[in-house]
Structure formats: C-alpha cells, structure tokens
Amino acid sequence: MQILKAAGFNLARPSVVDTVADLAARYLLVLASEAVQSAKYTHGDNELTIQDIRMALQKVGALRPQLSATEEATRGTEFVNGVLVPFEDLRGVDNFIELAHGPVCKEIRRVAGLDGGEFDNVADLAAGMDENEDYVTAIKKKHSKTAEESRFEGTMLGRDADLQPVSIAGGPIGSLSQWNAARMQAAASAHGAQSVSSAVSSALSTPIDSATPEHV
DSSP states (O other): OHHHHHHTGGGSOHHHHHHHHHHHHHHHHHHHHHHHHHHHHHHSSSOOOHHHHHHHHHHTTOSOSOOOHHHHHTTOEEEETTEEEEOOOOHHHHHHHHHHTSHHHHHHHIIIIITTOOOSSHHHHHHHHHHSOOHHHHHHHHHOSSOOSGGGTTSTTSOOOOOOOOBOOSSSOOBHHHHHHHHHHHHHHHHHHHHHHHHHHHHHHSOOOOOOGGGO
C-alpha cells in the first residue's frame, strides 16, 4: 500500500484502489513464494540470499530486458574485471538497481516513514522504521478508534485468521471432517467390494484343465 501511495493510486476511486492493491499484494506474494522455493531448492533452507531474490525477480518478470539461459549460452564468454567468465545479461539487474536508487524508491521510503533517507545496511533501515511511523500504520490508527488488530485479521494488514470448524446441524454428521471421513470410508468399502467381485468373476471364467492320466 505504501508503494501504491507513493505512485498516487490513493487518489483514484475506492474500487480502483482495492483492485490495484489486491493485484499488488498477489504479485508480492508470488515473488516471496518464488524466493523461498529458490532458497529451498538451491541450498536447502529458508535463508534468502541475493541470488534467490534475483531468481524470483526473473521468474515473475521483474527484470527486463533479459536474455534466457539458452540465449546467454550462445554469446560465449567475456572478460569481467580481467577474468574470463560466461556471458551474462545484466541489463535487467542494472535497471532494477537504477530504479532502487532513483526518485521513485526515494518517494516510497518517504511514504514508509523513512524521510527519503539513504541506508547502507539492513540494521540502519530497521532502525529508521522503528523511529518513524509509516503511512499504513497512520491510516490504521486513524480509522480504528480502539486501535485493535482484530478488525484487520485475515487481511494483508493483520495476522492470519484462525480457522474455525464448520458445524452441520440437523443430521447424524456434525462437521465437515466427519462427513469427509464417512465419504472416504464409503469409497474404500466400494473399492473393496469391487475387488472381491472382480476376483470371483475371474475365477469363474478360468477354464478347467483337462484331466491328466495321473488323475484317471
């Protein structure tokens, strides 16, 4: 929401703001999921590295223009700082770095309560966020008289909602879990009966061997 606020989407109609905010939240969720998967498959843990973030940005199409791995392989090798390395298209990465240090992200930091300051490391960034109140927090306090987090439960502004069991009234089955268990048991019974029926049919259709001299 702070990124959208910095871009001026808060001045649009409420329906437009809701739609764009939902699309942005879904996009960021996909980006985060791709980064976690990359970390899991690459080095077997959930500690994200800059390489994991880059792979995720590539998968969601955030780094453009960008050659594919096959196209990069056809370019051969090149010298980088006096070292011969395989060619790698870094135009998308360079554009992303330029965006991160440009006026757009500076406005995003200002909206986030960081006063447009420059931070050299994560510790300085976290300290700046603790000292300043961001746009989303200010909006939540403005529209919530009691400042309770419960009204934001189940949304991207609050914690996940606790799943409650669904009760079924007026029948022998009292919940969806019991109904699902009954369905699975019925399916297993039907499969077992079908297997027995198939075995009996197979036995009846097997031809009887002709009597041998030993049996005469």
